[in-house]
Amino acid sequence: MSTRRERLREATREEIKATARQQMREKGTAGLSLRGIAAEMGFSVTAIYRYYDSLDDLITALIVDAFDAQSEAMEQAAAKFPPTRYVDRLLAIMESYRNWALENSTDFQLIYGNPIPGYHAPREITVPKAASGMYLVGQIMADAIDAGQLTVPKDYAQSAAEIDSGLETLPDAPKSILYAVLTARFQMHGFVMLEIHGHNVGTIADADAIYRHLCLTFLSTMGLKSPPTGDRDHERTT
Amino acid sequence: MSTRRERLREATREEIKATARQQMREKGTAGLSLRGIAAEMGFSVTAIYRYYDSLDDLITALIVDAFDAQSEAMEQAAAKFPPTRYVDRLLAIMESYRNWALENSTDFQLIYGNPIPGYHAPREITVPKAASGMYLVGQIMADAIDAGQLTVPKDYAQSAAEIDSGLETLPDAPKSILYAVLTARFQMHGFVMLEIHGHNVGTIADADAIYRHLCLTFLSTMGLKSPPTGDRDHERTT
DNA sequence: TGTACATCAGTGAACGCGCGTTCACTGATGTAC
DNA sequence: TGTACATCAGTGAACGCGCGTTCACTGATGTAC
Numbered sequence: 001m002s003t004r005r006e007r008l009r010e011a012t013r014e015e016i017k018a019t020a021r022q023q024m025r026e027k028g029t030a031g032l033s034l035r036g037i038a039a040e041m042g043f044s045v046t047a048i049y050r051y052y053d054s055l056d057d058l059i060t061a062l063i064v065d066a067f068d069a070q071s072e073a074m075e076q077a078a079a080k081f082p083p084t085r086y087v088d089r090l091l092a093i094m095e096s097y098r099n100w101a102l103e104n105s106t107d108f109q110l111i112y113g114n115p116i117p118g119y120h121a122p123r124e125i126t127v128p129k130a131a132s133g134m135y136l137v138g139q140i141m142a143d144a145i146d147a148g149q150l151t152v153p154k155d156y157a158q159s160a161a162e163i164d165s166g167l168e169t170l171p172d173a174p175k176s177i178l179y180a181v182l183t184a185r186f187q188m189h190g191f192v193m194l195e196i197h198g199h200n201v202g203t204i205a206d207a208d209a210i211y212r213h214l215c216l217t218f219l220s221t222m223g224l225k226s227p228p229t230g231d232r233d234h235e236r237t238t
Numbered sequence: 239m240s241t242r243r244e245r246l247r248e249a250t251r252e253e254i255k256a257t258a259r260q261q262m263r264e265k266g267t268a269g270l271s272l273r274g275i276a277a278e279m280g281f282s283v284t285a286i287y288r289y290y291d292s293l294d295d296l297i298t299a300l301i302v303d304a305f306d307a308q309s310e311a312m313e314q315a316a317a318k319f320p321p322t323r324y325v326d327r328l329l330a331i332m333e334s335y336r337n338w339a340l341e342n343s344t345d346f347q348l349i350y351g352n353p354i355p356g357y358h359a360p361r362e363i364t365v366p367k368a369a370s371g372m373y374l375v376g377q378i379m380a381d382a383i384d385a386g387q388l389t390v391p392k393d394y395a396q397s398a399a400e401i402d403s404g405l406e407t408l409p410d411a412p413k414s415i416l417y418a419v420l421t422a423r424f425q426m427h428g429f430v431m432l433e434i435h436g437h438n439v440g441t442i443a444d445a446d447a448i449y450r451h452l453c454l455t456f457l458s459t460m461g462l463k464s465p466p467t468g469d470r471d472h473e474r475t476t
Numbered sequence: 477t478g479t480a481c482a483t484c485a486g487t488g489a490a491c492g493c494g495c496g497t498t499c500a501c502t503g504a505t506g507t508a509c
Numbered sequence: 510t511g512t513a514c515a516t517c518a519g520t521g522a523a524c525g526c527g528c529g530t531t532c533a534c535t536g537a538t539g540t541a542c
Contacts, residue, residue, distance in 0.1 A: 003506085004505095004506090005516090005518095008518095009517095028353060028355050029352055030268045030355040031355045033494075033495065034496065034497090036494090036495095044519065044520050044521070046497085046498085046499095046519075046521080049496095049497080054496080055496065113351055114266065114347050114352045114435075116268070117266050128440075131440050155455055155458055159454075162447055162448075165447065166442065166443060166444040166451065167448065170441070179448075182448075183455070186429045186432070186452070187425050187428060189428035189431060190429070193350065193427060194350070194423075197350060197351075197353070199350065202406060203369065203420065204405060205406050209404040213404065214421065214424065216397075242538095246485095247485090272530090282487050282488070283488095283530090284487070288485060288486070292530080293529065
């Protein structure tokens with residue numbers, strides 16, 4: 001039950017964040033400023049303070065939004081296939097990791113790039129957010145293994161001791177699966193980070209193809225025999 | 239044949255860069271400023287202009303240095319073992335990638351992180367520099383394969399078409415090897431990037447162990463049967 | 477060897493800029509009676 | 510239904526800060542004769 005005023009207020013808060021994202025797109029994450037946002041909106045600078053206590057406050061809100069948006073993108077990618085098509089869902093998520101980063105590269109940099117000078121993120125907010133997308137991957141992977149569509153590589157089992165002591169304990173997932181998830185994650189993250197900053201230029205001609213191949217190679221180390229088809233027929237209309 | 243004046247001049251140029259690195263360590267890459275450097279050195283701001291034409295000029299010099307230092311760290315790591323101990327050399331390089339990044343994290347961020355606002359790196363300088371460490375890896379890997387110590391995984395051969403069209407042509411190295419190098423590189427880079435910004439916190443307890451295990455897992459996909467010993471006996475004294 | 481001059485290192489004031497934040501204010505919108 | 514008052518959105522001036530860069534300058538160091 002929100003009043004008209006509350007709705008307007010919320011709308012303006014959103015508009016400020018949207019304008020902030022636009023500013024970051026144009027000038028980079030470090031180019032973000034309250035004055036720039038206000039000017040873009042036709043506001044006076046001080047009006048912003050009605051909606052956010054400080055610049056830090058606004059940045060925190062942007063970071064939270066970015067984590068949520070990234071998680072949601074991954075969930076939506078998975079939702080394009082029925083729950084039991086585990087491999088298709090995994091591949092879709094892996095593709096969505098890169099796609100979201102490319103389409104929202106300043107949000108991606110805001111989360112994973114250099115910290116903004118003078119800003120310190122409250123850890124209690126960012127740490128839990130950061131892992132949520134990876135939990136989803138771990139869960140699907142566990143289901144896929146239960147269903148016999150994927151297997152944990154022998155290598156992992158042989159070196160269980162190192163993995164056991166090296167990783168944190170997670171609820172509902174054995175450490176071998178966490179390790180597999182991380183392996184994929186590091187590759188995805190490294191690829192995307194290098195791509196965003198232009199460091200793949202001299203070596204990679206077709207980034208789409210190589211990234212996809214990287215994902216498929218990973219799945220094949222997880223025991224996948226042949227590439228999934230990913231038929232459009234089976235995709236859900238969202 | 240350098241005059242006394244030229245040597246002093248060069249020493250001051252180096253001192254400025256060293257102070258700049260210190261400033262970045264304390265305030266982050268975006269906190270770098272000519273005024274801050276001058277104050278730290280007990281100089282007036284304008285004295286810096288005797289040595290660098292502008293802030294951009296200085297940043298470019300720092301970037302070039304960082305690329306060189308990273309390459310050198312990798313070469314020195316490889317040099318700890320005799321030339322034919324390919325696997326030990328590869329492992330040492332992979333470890334040095336992370337170690338250098340952790341020990342020189344602001345240099346690493348300067349090269350691979352968010353661009354500094356207002357600064358645009360001259361591509362003709364940074365692009366060739368960036369790849370030189372990877373060439374070294376590719377070369378050792380090719381030698382290791384020739385010597386029968388490693389092999390290109392079957393997966394790569396099967397999907398030669400995608401790799402062939404997706405990658406740029408390199409001198410002296412087949413694309414399958416480039417692909418293998420990139421696979422390792424993405425993992426290393428992703429791990430380090432996440433580690434530097436604190437995103438491994440909730441999941442990884444012993445980063446040293448997991449990173450090493452990641453490297454070994456990679457080498458085992460390259461056909462390595464048992465982990466290398468890396469005996470200290472065989473290491474060169476540098 | 478000393479002298480005249482050119483070169484170079486470093487100074488200090490000044491310019492114009494954009495920044496986050498504070499403060500006292502105006503005027504519109506909502507609420508209680 | 511109208512009136513009195515509280516709440517809230519937004520303004521504009523001002524503060525103090527740090528920034529890169531330009532400019533005319535002083536004094537020391539090196540060089541040519």
